[in-house]
Amino acid sequence: MSRPRMCTRLASLLALAMLTATAAAAAETTLTVVDADGASHRFPVESLLGRPDVETVTVAGDPAYGDASPAYRAIPLTGLLAGLPVRGADILEATALDGFVAQLPAGKALSADPAGARAWLAIEDPAKPWPNLPGKKVSAGPYYLVWSNPKRSGIGPEAWPYQAVTLKLTASVASRFPAIVVAETLAADDPARRGQAVFVDNCFACHRMNGAGEASIGPDLNLPMNPTEYFQPEVLPLFIRDPKTVRDWGEQKMPGFGPDVLGDRDLDAVIAYLAHMAGRR
Template identity: 50%
Template sequence: MKFLLASLLLLTASAHSAELQVTQGDHRHTWSSAELLSHPQARDIEIPADVAYKRTMHYRAVPIAVLLDRIAPGDHLQAVALDGFAAELPAATLLATQGARAWLAVEDTKNPWPPLAKGKPSAGPFYLVWTNPQTSQIGPEQWPFQVATIRQLAPVAQRFPALPPAADASAEVQAGFATYQKNCMACHRLNGAGDAEFGPDLNIPHNPTEYFASDFLRQYIRDPQSLRHWPQGRMPGFSEQVLPPAELERLIAYLQHMAKRKTAL
């Protein structure tokens, strides 16, 4: 909560130029939106089928790699949004210059972006977007918006020992853990472990594999509103293009495995 409030204060400190904090090891740099908009590598880009706006959008953006000059491909990063959404991002994907390419879109207060919905703010002031995302299977959880901080962290398994499956777990379960990190950790914790402050814990008190019967868990992951029509519901559906059937089965295998590995809060 303290981190979230600090981030909120950071972004609202100036009515004219928001600030983004980038932490790489012991080095911390604060970028203002004005600095980023005038960055020598800033470009005007087009994003078809934008994840947040569900249509083609145009942004002034900087390649995220130029802000990560102290990061190596084997490192791990996390982008944290104002609402507690915490996207886990392998550095290699962010640093890539071929295939999918990551950009930091920067909102200009003189030309603000539209609201995400009626009565909602925009995706700004900072939004991680991708060109050619399909070439690297970039999922919707890797498009964090309203970003406050990008920081280098230790890998997930090292930071949160309560998350990895047992050492002798099957290859399917181990692969499911990777799918969980990519698609679920941005919103959820499991066994109380994780940085997200957005959605419920997926193992405590009950794992979804314990209360969803038959194929209803698969249906819920594909289209949450088809089971629980809730206007305030914010969980997105994961299509087969985003989460192929084989990956969905691996994710469920991991959740079933973790239902037997609950830890006390």
């Protein structure tokens, strides 16, 4: 191949690589919303920042940034979804770039009750990026679902998905993923039933159960084995409370669930659920 042709080909490949990178960057800064009828709506970051209902919001109890939480430019979630079909949706599913998939009760996420918590879509301005997350090389952007007055509605840290890129209004978790459901024969007051709800709220965003689910951060918690089968009974609660007290490595991602996030009753319930599901592969 002659030098002019080689140079031309290299230039073409470089231009293609730049276009691909530009397209990927644009995709990551575009929010996709799937309404209750299954239709997709795409919102580029520029259009969101230019909306008249954007406000500057400060939040308390920010689980991503802690006390260093910045002031966010944000849209009320009810405003973002205004005019879109929402009837019949039980869950607002938020998918993040890292594979975190939060299952948020639609009744809480779409509530405008001033006496309760209020959900906001925080938008990272590419011209004024947020600081990197503590211990990470990335920020919480491009989108971060934050809450004002979270304690009023029992909003836990798993309901604050950062690096979110897709919001989807959908049916209940149990109807979409029956493989995670406890046996019908269980008594109504069996702790495993409560544990199923605790699992969905706190564990399902990172883990699957029996292959069911959409998260990809952590391992499946029943296949090939269940944690109750390889952790000693006295060790599993310690691991859930603070994983680093049991095993620690550089790539560990699981946070601890302290008593302020997961009460003792809920901790016992989720362990009862895991033990029950070990017999339901």
